[in-house]
Amino acid sequence: MKRFIVTGHLASTAGNFSLNDLPGAGRMDVLCRCVNASFFLSHDFRRDVECYLVLCGEPEPPKTVMFSGEKVRYLSPDERSAGSLIKKALALPARSEFRESTPGVYVRKGGLGQVLDEFECAVLAESGQDIRSAKDLPEAYLLSDHHNFSEDEMSLISNLPAYSVGPLSLHGDHTISVLNNEFDRRRAGWH
Amino acid sequence: MKRFIVTGHLASTAGNFSLNDLPGAGRMDVLCRCVNASFFLSHDFRRDVECYLVLCGEPEPPKTVMFSGEKVRYLSPDERSAGSLIKKALALPARSEFRESTPGVYVRKGGLGQVLDEFECAVLAESGQDIRSAKDLPEAYLLSDHHNFSEDEMSLISNLPAYSVGPLSLHGDHTISVLNNEFDRRRAGWH
Numbered sequence: 001m002k003r004f005i006v007t008g009h010l011a012s013t014a015g016n017f018s019l020n021d022l023p024g025a026g027r028m029d030v031l032c033r034c035v036n037a038s039f040f041l042s043h044d045f046r047r048d049v050e051c052y053l054v055l056c057g058e059p060e061p062p063k064t065v066m067f068s069g070e071k072v073r074y075l076s077p078d079e080r081s082a083g084s085l086i087k088k089a090l091a092l093p094a095r096s097e098f099r100e101s102t103p104g105v106y107v108r109k110g111g112l113g114q115v116l117d118e119f120e121c122a123v124l125a126e127s128g129q130d131i132r133s134a135k136d137l138p139e140a141y142l143l144s145d146h147h148n149f150s151e152d153e154m155s156l157i158s159n160l161p162a163y164s165v166g167p168l169s170l171h172g173d174h175t176i177s178v179l180n181n182e183f184d185r186r187r188a189g190w191h
Numbered sequence: 192m193k194r195f196i197v198t199g200h201l202a203s204t205a206g207n208f209s210l211n212d213l214p215g216a217g218r219m220d221v222l223c224r225c226v227n228a229s230f231f232l233s234h235d236f237r238r239d240v241e242c243y244l245v246l247c248g249e250p251e252p253p254k255t256v257m258f259s260g261e262k263v264r265y266l267s268p269d270e271r272s273a274g275s276l277i278k279k280a281l282a283l284p285a286r287s288e289f290r291e292s293t294p295g296v297y298v299r300k301g302g303l304g305q306v307l308d309e310f311e312c313a314v315l316a317e318s319g320q321d322i323r324s325a326k327d328l329p330e331a332y333l334l335s336d337h338h339n340f341s342e343d344e345m346s347l348i349s350n351l352p353a354y355s356v357g358p359l360s361l362h363g364d365h366t367i368s369v370l371n372n373e374f375d376r377r378r379a380g381w382h
Contacts, residue, residue, distance in 0.1 A: 020211055022269060029269040033227070037368075042337070042360035077362065078213060078220040079270045130381065146233070166372045167379035169233035171268065177228075177368040181357045188358035190321065 003050045003140035006034045009147040011055040013063045015091030022083050026057035030145045032082035033173035039069050040077050054111050062111025065089045072104030128162030131182050143172040194241045194331035195367050197225045200338040202246040204254045206282030213274050217248035221336045223273035224364035230260050231268050245302050253302025256280045263295030319353030322373050334363040
Protein backbone atom coordinates (compact mmCIF):
# COMPACT_ATOMS: atom_id res chain seq x y z
CA MET A 1 0.00 0.00 0.00
CA LYS A 2 1.30 3.43 -0.97
CA ARG A 3 0.02 6.46 0.90
CA PHE A 4 0.19 10.11 -0.10
CA ILE A 5 -0.66 12.62 2.63
CA VAL A 6 -1.19 16.21 1.50
CA THR A 7 -1.58 19.14 3.86
CA GLY A 8 -3.96 21.87 2.70
CA HIS A 9 -3.09 24.75 4.98
CA LEU A 10 -6.09 26.90 4.09
CA ALA A 11 -8.35 24.23 2.59
CA SER A 12 -11.98 24.58 3.61
CA THR A 13 -13.35 22.25 6.29
CA ALA A 14 -16.98 22.98 5.41
CA GLY A 15 -18.98 21.34 2.63
CA ASN A 16 -20.46 24.56 1.31
CA PHE A 17 -17.74 25.72 -1.08
CA SER A 18 -18.46 26.28 -4.76
CA LEU A 19 -17.30 23.69 -7.29
CA ASN A 20 -17.03 26.65 -9.69
CA ASP A 21 -14.27 28.19 -7.54
CA LEU A 22 -12.08 25.45 -6.08
CA PRO A 23 -9.09 27.82 -5.70
CA GLY A 24 -11.34 30.05 -3.59
CA ALA A 25 -11.99 27.18 -1.15
CA GLY A 26 -8.48 27.52 0.31
CA ARG A 27 -6.83 26.16 -2.83
CA MET A 28 -8.90 23.00 -2.84
CA ASP A 29 -7.87 22.67 -6.51
CA VAL A 30 -4.35 21.72 -5.35
CA LEU A 31 -5.73 18.83 -3.30
CA CYS A 32 -8.05 17.70 -6.10
CA ARG A 33 -5.07 17.39 -8.46
CA CYS A 34 -3.22 15.34 -5.85
CA VAL A 35 -6.17 12.93 -5.73
CA ASN A 36 -6.01 12.62 -9.53
CA ALA A 37 -2.24 12.00 -9.57
CA SER A 38 -2.53 9.41 -6.80
CA PHE A 39 -4.92 7.11 -8.60
CA PHE A 40 -5.38 7.53 -12.32
CA LEU A 41 -3.73 5.46 -15.01
CA SER A 42 -4.66 5.46 -18.67
CA HIS A 43 -7.80 3.26 -18.68
CA ASP A 44 -6.86 1.87 -15.28
CA PHE A 45 -6.77 2.86 -11.63
CA ARG A 46 -4.20 2.46 -8.86
CA ARG A 47 -6.06 0.31 -6.34
CA ASP A 48 -2.99 0.03 -4.08
CA VAL A 49 -2.97 3.72 -3.09
CA GLU A 50 -4.59 5.74 -0.32
CA CYS A 51 -4.66 9.53 -0.44
CA TYR A 52 -5.08 11.53 2.78
CA LEU A 53 -6.02 15.20 2.57
CA VAL A 54 -5.33 17.09 5.80
CA LEU A 55 -7.57 20.15 5.68
CA CYS A 56 -6.54 23.00 7.95
CA GLY A 57 -8.78 25.86 6.83
CA GLU A 58 -11.84 27.36 8.50
CA PRO A 59 -14.39 26.77 9.93
CA GLU A 60 -13.61 23.46 11.70
CA PRO A 61 -9.91 22.64 11.34
CA PRO A 62 -8.41 20.16 11.22
CA LYS A 63 -10.26 17.45 9.30
CA THR A 64 -8.85 14.59 7.25
CA VAL A 65 -10.51 13.25 4.11
CA MET A 66 -9.23 9.89 2.89
CA PHE A 67 -9.64 8.34 -0.58
CA SER A 68 -9.16 4.57 -0.74
CA GLY A 69 -8.06 3.40 -4.18
CA GLU A 70 -9.37 -0.05 -3.41
CA LYS A 71 -12.89 1.09 -2.68
CA VAL A 72 -13.48 4.50 -4.22
CA ARG A 73 -16.28 4.96 -6.73
CA TYR A 74 -17.70 7.90 -8.67
CA LEU A 75 -14.26 9.51 -9.05
CA SER A 76 -13.39 10.99 -12.44
CA PRO A 77 -10.06 12.61 -13.35
CA ASP A 78 -11.27 16.23 -13.46
CA GLU A 79 -10.73 18.53 -10.48
CA ARG A 80 -14.43 19.12 -10.10
CA SER A 81 -15.12 15.42 -9.60
CA ALA A 82 -12.66 15.07 -6.71
CA GLY A 83 -13.94 18.40 -5.36
CA SER A 84 -17.49 17.10 -5.38
CA LEU A 85 -16.54 14.01 -3.35
CA ILE A 86 -14.55 16.14 -0.87
CA LYS A 87 -17.53 18.45 -0.54
CA LYS A 88 -19.83 15.53 0.26
CA ALA A 89 -17.34 14.24 2.83
CA LEU A 90 -17.17 17.64 4.53
CA ALA A 91 -20.96 17.90 4.62
CA LEU A 92 -21.04 14.83 6.90
CA PRO A 93 -20.59 15.64 10.62
CA ALA A 94 -17.04 14.51 11.38
CA ARG A 95 -16.14 12.39 14.41
CA SER A 96 -12.83 11.17 15.70
CA GLU A 97 -13.15 7.94 13.69
CA PHE A 98 -13.41 7.81 9.90
CA ARG A 99 -16.95 7.82 8.47
CA GLU A 100 -17.67 6.88 4.87
CA SER A 101 -19.36 9.67 2.95
CA THR A 102 -19.45 8.07 -0.51
CA PRO A 103 -17.98 4.67 -1.47
CA GLY A 104 -14.27 4.71 -0.65
CA VAL A 105 -14.18 8.29 0.67
CA TYR A 106 -13.95 8.92 4.43
CA VAL A 107 -13.82 11.91 6.78
CA ARG A 108 -12.77 12.40 10.41
CA LYS A 109 -11.73 15.12 12.81
CA GLY A 110 -8.01 15.41 13.38
CA GLY A 111 -5.00 16.41 11.37
CA LEU A 112 -1.39 15.69 10.69
CA GLY A 113 -0.47 14.48 14.19
CA GLN A 114 -3.00 11.67 13.99
CA VAL A 115 -1.83 10.52 10.56
CA LEU A 116 1.79 10.53 11.72
CA ASP A 117 0.81 8.35 14.69
CA GLU A 118 -0.59 5.78 12.26
CA PHE A 119 2.06 5.57 9.54
CA GLU A 120 5.78 5.87 9.20
CA CYS A 121 5.99 8.76 6.78
CA ALA A 122 8.75 10.21 4.70
CA VAL A 123 8.69 13.88 3.86
CA LEU A 124 9.43 15.32 0.44
CA ALA A 125 12.08 18.02 0.40
CA GLU A 126 14.55 19.16 -2.24
CA SER A 127 17.36 18.52 0.24
CA GLY A 128 16.31 14.91 0.84
CA GLN A 129 17.80 11.71 -0.51
CA ASP A 130 17.25 11.17 -4.21
CA ILE A 131 14.46 8.57 -4.56
CA ARG A 132 16.35 6.93 -7.44
CA SER A 133 19.26 6.17 -5.12
CA ALA A 134 17.10 4.81 -2.29
CA LYS A 135 17.48 1.06 -1.84
CA ASP A 136 13.91 0.70 -0.63
CA LEU A 137 11.23 3.29 -1.09
CA PRO A 138 9.10 4.35 1.90
CA GLU A 139 5.42 3.52 1.57
CA ALA A 140 3.98 6.82 2.88
CA TYR A 141 4.86 10.36 1.77
CA LEU A 142 3.95 13.69 3.27
CA LEU A 143 3.55 16.64 0.93
CA SER A 144 2.50 20.23 1.41
CA ASP A 145 0.25 22.39 -0.73
CA HIS A 146 1.41 25.80 -2.02
CA HIS A 147 2.44 26.82 1.53
CA ASN A 148 5.50 25.53 3.34
CA PHE A 149 5.00 23.44 6.46
CA SER A 150 4.20 25.61 9.50
CA GLU A 151 6.39 25.76 12.61
CA ASP A 152 3.95 23.50 14.46
CA GLU A 153 4.09 21.00 11.61
CA MET A 154 7.86 21.22 11.42
CA SER A 155 8.09 20.19 15.05
CA LEU A 156 6.13 17.04 14.15
CA ILE A 157 8.07 16.15 11.03
CA SER A 158 11.62 17.39 11.55
CA ASN A 159 12.82 13.89 12.45
CA LEU A 160 11.20 12.14 9.49
CA PRO A 161 13.39 10.79 6.71
CA ALA A 162 13.47 13.22 3.78
CA TYR A 163 13.43 12.28 0.11
CA SER A 164 13.63 14.27 -3.07
CA VAL A 165 12.27 13.54 -6.55
CA GLY A 166 14.51 16.05 -8.32
CA PRO A 167 16.44 19.30 -8.19
CA LEU A 168 13.44 21.63 -8.52
CA SER A 169 10.54 22.24 -6.16
CA LEU A 170 7.43 20.76 -7.77
CA HIS A 171 3.72 20.99 -7.18
CA GLY A 172 2.40 18.18 -4.99
CA ASP A 173 0.52 16.42 -7.78
CA HIS A 174 3.56 16.45 -10.07
CA THR A 175 5.65 15.02 -7.23
CA ILE A 176 3.11 12.20 -6.78
CA SER A 177 3.27 11.43 -10.52
CA VAL A 178 7.06 11.10 -10.34
CA LEU A 179 6.85 8.94 -7.20
CA ASN A 180 4.26 6.63 -8.76
CA ASN A 181 6.48 6.33 -11.83
CA GLU A 182 9.46 5.33 -9.68
CA PHE A 183 7.34 2.65 -7.96
CA ASP A 184 6.05 1.42 -11.34
CA ARG A 185 9.55 1.09 -12.70
CA ARG A 186 10.88 -0.79 -9.70
CA ARG A 187 7.96 -3.19 -9.66
CA ALA A 188 8.47 -3.95 -13.36
CA GLY A 189 12.23 -4.38 -13.01
CA TRP A 190 13.08 -1.23 -14.98
CA HIS A 191 16.23 0.48 -13.81
CA MET B 192 12.90 24.81 -25.91
CA LYS B 193 10.77 21.81 -24.91
CA ARG B 194 7.50 21.23 -26.71
CA PHE B 195 4.57 19.07 -25.67
CA ILE B 196 1.94 18.44 -28.33
CA VAL B 197 -1.31 16.90 -27.14
CA THR B 198 -4.06 15.65 -29.44
CA GLY B 199 -7.60 16.12 -28.18
CA HIS B 200 -9.59 13.84 -30.43
CA LEU B 201 -13.01 15.16 -29.44
CA ALA B 202 -11.98 18.48 -27.91
CA SER B 203 -14.30 21.33 -28.83
CA THR B 204 -13.18 23.79 -31.51
CA ALA B 205 -15.75 26.42 -30.52
CA GLY B 206 -15.41 28.94 -27.72
CA ASN B 207 -18.87 28.38 -26.30
CA PHE B 208 -18.30 25.44 -23.96
CA SER B 209 -19.06 25.68 -20.26
CA LEU B 210 -16.19 26.09 -17.80
CA ASN B 211 -18.44 24.20 -15.36
CA ASP B 212 -18.28 21.09 -17.57
CA LEU B 213 -14.82 20.79 -19.13
CA PRO B 214 -15.16 17.00 -19.55
CA GLY B 215 -18.32 17.68 -21.57
CA ALA B 216 -16.35 19.83 -24.03
CA GLY B 217 -14.76 16.74 -25.58
CA ARG B 218 -12.63 16.07 -22.50
CA MET B 219 -11.11 19.54 -22.49
CA ASP B 220 -10.16 18.80 -18.85
CA VAL B 221 -7.48 16.40 -20.12
CA LEU B 222 -5.87 19.17 -22.18
CA CYS B 223 -6.13 21.69 -19.33
CA ARG B 224 -4.18 19.35 -17.06
CA CYS B 225 -1.52 18.96 -19.76
CA VAL B 226 -1.12 22.75 -19.82
CA ASN B 227 -0.67 22.73 -16.03
CA ALA B 228 1.91 19.93 -16.10
CA SER B 229 3.83 21.63 -18.90
CA PHE B 230 4.49 24.87 -17.07
CA PHE B 231 3.99 24.96 -13.33
CA LEU B 232 6.70 24.69 -10.72
CA SER B 233 6.28 25.43 -7.03
CA HIS B 234 6.39 29.24 -6.97
CA ASP B 235 7.97 29.29 -10.40
CA PHE B 236 7.11 28.71 -14.05
CA ARG B 237 8.78 26.83 -16.90
CA ARG B 238 9.47 29.59 -19.41
CA ASP B 239 11.34 27.22 -21.75
CA VAL B 240 8.24 25.19 -22.67
CA GLU B 241 5.59 25.47 -25.38
CA CYS B 242 2.41 23.43 -25.19
CA TYR B 243 0.40 22.72 -28.36
CA LEU B 244 -3.17 21.50 -28.08
CA VAL B 245 -4.45 19.93 -31.30
CA LEU B 246 -8.24 20.11 -31.07
CA CYS B 247 -10.11 17.72 -33.34
CA GLY B 248 -13.69 18.00 -32.13
CA GLU B 249 -16.68 19.75 -33.68
CA PRO B 250 -17.63 22.24 -35.02
CA GLU B 251 -14.48 23.44 -36.89
CA PRO B 252 -11.75 20.79 -36.65
CA PRO B 253 -8.86 20.89 -36.60
CA LYS B 254 -7.56 23.89 -34.68
CA THR B 255 -4.34 24.27 -32.71
CA VAL B 256 -4.05 26.35 -29.53
CA MET B 257 -0.52 27.10 -28.39
CA PHE B 258 0.65 28.25 -24.94
CA SER B 259 4.07 29.92 -24.85
CA GLY B 260 5.73 29.61 -21.44
CA GLU B 261 7.89 32.60 -22.24
CA LYS B 262 4.97 34.92 -22.87
CA VAL B 263 1.85 33.52 -21.25
CA ARG B 264 -0.01 35.58 -18.65
CA TYR B 265 -3.19 35.11 -16.63
CA LEU B 266 -2.64 31.35 -16.33
CA SER B 267 -3.30 29.75 -12.93
CA PRO B 268 -2.80 26.07 -12.10
CA ASP B 269 -6.48 25.08 -11.92
CA GLU B 270 -8.19 23.41 -14.86
CA ARG B 271 -10.72 26.18 -15.14
CA SER B 272 -8.01 28.80 -15.67
CA ALA B 273 -6.46 26.98 -18.63
CA GLY B 274 -9.98 26.24 -19.89
CA SER B 275 -10.85 29.92 -19.80
CA LEU B 276 -7.80 30.86 -21.91
CA ILE B 277 -8.55 28.05 -24.40
CA LYS B 278 -12.14 29.27 -24.63
CA LYS B 279 -10.97 32.83 -25.40
CA ALA B 280 -8.60 31.49 -28.06
CA LEU B 281 -11.39 29.50 -29.71
CA ALA B 282 -13.69 32.52 -29.68
CA LEU B 283 -11.24 34.30 -32.01
CA PRO B 284 -11.77 33.55 -35.74
CA ALA B 285 -8.89 31.21 -36.60
CA ARG B 286 -6.71 31.68 -39.67
CA SER B 287 -3.90 29.60 -41.10
CA GLU B 288 -1.32 31.61 -39.11
CA PHE B 289 -1.26 31.84 -35.32
CA ARG B 290 -3.17 34.78 -33.81
CA GLU B 291 -2.69 35.82 -30.19
CA SER B 292 -5.91 35.68 -28.18
CA THR B 293 -4.51 36.59 -24.73
CA PRO B 294 -0.84 37.21 -23.87
CA GLY B 295 1.14 34.11 -24.80
CA VAL B 296 -1.84 32.08 -26.07
CA TYR B 297 -2.34 31.60 -29.81
CA VAL B 298 -4.82 29.88 -32.13
CA ARG B 299 -4.75 28.79 -35.76
CA LYS B 300 -6.52 26.45 -38.17
CA GLY B 301 -4.72 23.21 -38.83
CA GLY B 302 -3.86 20.11 -36.90
CA LEU B 303 -1.24 17.48 -36.32
CA GLY B 304 0.18 17.43 -39.84
CA GLN B 305 1.12 21.08 -39.65
CA VAL B 306 2.83 20.69 -36.25
CA LEU B 307 4.79 17.69 -37.53
CA ASP B 308 5.98 19.75 -40.50
CA GLU B 309 7.42 22.29 -38.06
CA PHE B 310 9.12 20.15 -35.42
CA GLU B 311 10.95 16.88 -35.16
CA CYS B 312 8.72 15.08 -32.73
CA ALA B 313 9.07 11.95 -30.68
CA VAL B 314 6.01 9.95 -29.79
CA LEU B 315 5.30 8.51 -26.36
CA ALA B 316 4.51 4.79 -26.37
CA GLU B 317 4.97 2.06 -23.79
CA SER B 318 7.00 0.10 -26.34
CA GLY B 319 9.41 2.98 -26.97
CA GLN B 320 12.93 3.49 -25.70
CA ASP B 321 13.19 4.19 -21.99
CA ILE B 322 13.82 7.94 -21.59
CA ARG B 323 16.30 7.23 -18.80
CA SER B 324 18.49 5.25 -21.19
CA ALA B 325 18.36 7.82 -23.99
CA LYS B 326 21.68 9.57 -24.51
CA ASP B 327 19.99 12.77 -25.63
CA LEU B 328 16.36 13.59 -25.07
CA PRO B 329 14.25 14.83 -27.97
CA GLU B 330 12.90 18.36 -27.56
CA ALA B 331 9.32 17.77 -28.78
CA TYR B 332 6.89 15.07 -27.66
CA LEU B 333 3.57 14.02 -29.08
CA LEU B 334 0.93 12.68 -26.69
CA SER B 335 -2.64 11.60 -27.08
CA ASP B 336 -5.63 12.27 -24.86
CA HIS B 337 -7.80 9.42 -23.56
CA HIS B 338 -8.19 8.04 -27.09
CA ASN B 339 -5.48 6.23 -29.01
CA PHE B 340 -4.09 7.83 -32.14
CA SER B 341 -6.41 7.34 -35.13
CA GLU B 342 -5.41 5.47 -38.30
CA ASP B 343 -4.92 8.77 -40.11
CA GLU B 344 -2.70 10.00 -37.31
CA MET B 345 -0.77 6.74 -37.22
CA SER B 346 0.10 7.16 -40.87
CA LEU B 347 1.68 10.51 -39.97
CA ILE B 348 3.58 9.33 -36.91
CA SER B 349 4.49 5.69 -37.50
CA ASN B 350 8.04 6.63 -38.49
CA LEU B 351 8.69 8.91 -35.52
CA PRO B 352 11.09 7.79 -32.81
CA ALA B 353 9.18 6.33 -29.86
CA TYR B 354 10.05 6.84 -26.19
CA SER B 355 8.58 5.51 -22.99
CA VAL B 356 8.53 7.00 -19.49
CA GLY B 357 7.72 3.74 -17.74
CA PRO B 358 6.06 0.33 -17.86
CA LEU B 359 2.47 1.55 -17.42
CA SER B 360 0.31 3.65 -19.69
CA LEU B 361 -0.13 7.05 -18.03
CA HIS B 362 -2.38 10.04 -18.54
CA GLY B 363 -0.82 12.71 -20.72
CA ASP B 364 -0.30 15.22 -17.90
CA HIS B 365 1.40 12.62 -15.70
CA THR B 366 3.67 11.71 -18.61
CA ILE B 367 4.61 15.38 -19.04
CA SER B 368 5.44 15.62 -15.30
CA VAL B 369 7.79 12.64 -15.59
CA LEU B 370 9.40 14.04 -18.76
CA ASN B 371 9.94 17.46 -17.17
CA ASN B 372 11.50 15.73 -14.16
CA GLU B 373 13.92 13.83 -16.39
CA PHE B 374 14.94 17.09 -18.10
CA ASP B 375 15.35 18.80 -14.71
CA ARG B 376 17.61 16.03 -13.43
CA ARG B 377 19.83 16.01 -16.50
CA ARG B 378 20.23 19.76 -16.51
CA ALA B 379 21.23 19.70 -12.82
CA GLY B 380 23.63 16.81 -13.27
CA TRP B 381 21.53 14.32 -11.29
CA HIS B 382 21.80 10.78 -12.53
